[in-house]
Amino acid sequence: MSSIKLRAVVALSGLALVCAAQVARSEAAVPKKAAAPAKKAAPESKSAIAAEFEKFRDIMEDASPAELFEAKGAELWKQKRGPKNASLEKCDLGLGPGVLKGAYVRLPRYFADADQVMDAERRIVYCMVTLQGFKESDLAKQPFSKGSHVPDPVSLVTFVAGQSRGMKIAAPQKHPREREAYKVGEEIFDYRAGPWDFSCATCHGDEGLRIRTQDLPDLSTKKGAIAAFQGWPGYRMTGGLMHTLQWRLNDCFRQQRFPEPAYVSQTLSDLMTYLAVNANGQVYKGPGIKR
Numbered sequence: 261m262s263s264i265k266l267r268a269v270v271a272l273s274g275l276a277l278v279c280a281a282q283v284a285r286s287e288a289a290v291p292k293k294a295a296a297p298a299k300k301a302a303p304e305s306k307s308a309i310a311a312e313f314e315k316f317r318d319i320m321e322d323a324s325p326a327e328l329f330e331a332k333g334a335e336l337w338k339q340k341r342g343p344k345n346a347s348l349e350k351c352d353l354g355l356g357p358g359v360l361k362g363a364y365v366r367l368p369r370y371f372a373d374a375d376q377v378m379d380a381e382r383r384i385v386y387c388m389v390t391l392q393g394f395k396e397s398d399l400a401k402q403p404f405s406k407g408s409h410v411p412d413p414v415s416l417v418t419f420v421a422g423q424s425r426g427m428k429i430a431a432p433q434k435h436p437r438e439r440e441a442y443k444v445g446e447e448i449f450d451y452r453a454g455p456w457d458f459s460c461a462t463c464h465g466d467e468g469l470r471i472r473t474q475d476l477p478d479l480s481t482k483k484g485a486i487a488a489f490q491g492w493p494g495y496r497m498t499g500g501l502m503h504t505l506q507w508r509l510n511d512c513f514r515q516q517r518f519p520e521p522a523y524v525s526q527t528l529s530d531l532m533t534y535l536a537v538n539a540n541g542q543v544y545k546g547p548g549i550k551r
């Protein structure tokens with residue numbers, strides 16, 4: 261077995277074990293029949309609701325609430341904070357210390373200092389730990405927006421993402437570890453398990469899939485994969501909270517009835533490498549709005 265395959269299997273069999281335990285515990289709460297995505301009657305029949313939503317989103321994006329979080333992130337970036345009383349201005353997002361322009365669309369990438377492939381959120385957390393002295397375990401306690409609480413990394417990722425607005429996605433595949441991350445990400449994407457025997461591909465590996473009124477992007481194709489980038493980080497009108505792509509992926513693991521991967525884990529960076537490379541060449545419009 262190749263070492264890549266082994267890594268995916270080890271990561272996922274760990275997940276599967278926890279999964280089995282979780283299923284045993286939550287069997288009663290899980291509906292008997294899986295909400296398997298349905299094929300649309302005709303590919304051009306984008307639902308009227310979806311079309312209305314698109315119009316609404318266009319209007320909203322002119323004065324996007326995401327910009328508030330970009331501004332908050334910009335402030336946090338410059339402030340001296342944490343036990344080391346340092347700012348993040350020396351944080352290297354891959355293009356050199358402090359270089360923000362275009363960094364987001366060139367992530368995930370391999371970082372020699374950490375000897376890891378890292379996505380934007382993981383790298384920002386790494387900088388908060390190494391430069392500012394925050395503890396990763398503290399940041400991981402409640403990493404996603406909830407109620408009125410928006411964790412600092414969410415605002416920081418939104419700020420960093422905004423610095424790549426209008427740029428082409430160009431996630432690198434030069435370093436062998438970046439290619440390995442892509443492969444592992446692909447295997448995770450296609451890995452079927454859990455009580456419903458779903459993989460990401462079950463819901464996102466075919467054109468024209470939909471759950472209720474939600475169109476599901478085919479993330480395995482160049483055309484569809486942009487959905488994993490566009491509008492993320494996103495202000496979600498459902499609940500009115502700002503969310504990063506890590507949140508979106510964790511929520512999909514939950515929908516898949518898999519246990520959620522640990523915050524800023526390799527699993528998420530691998531998966532994001534797969535999604536970003538699939539979207540390479542397309543233009544990123546910046547943080548946005550999501551339903």
Ligand code: HEC
Pocket residue numbers: 295297449458459460461462463464471474475476477479487488490491508509512513515516531550551
């Ligand atoms: C049970 C079906 C299901 C499974 C399995 C699933 N997802 Fe999703 N996914 C959804 C739904 C529903 C949405 C929200 C679509 C919307 O809001 O329009 C979504 C949204 C997304 C988005 C954001 C797309 C956008 O347009 O913003 C990404 C990226 C994504 N999923 C990735 C994944 C990955 C990676 C996996 C595997 C870990 C996965 N999903 C598994 C149902 C699923």
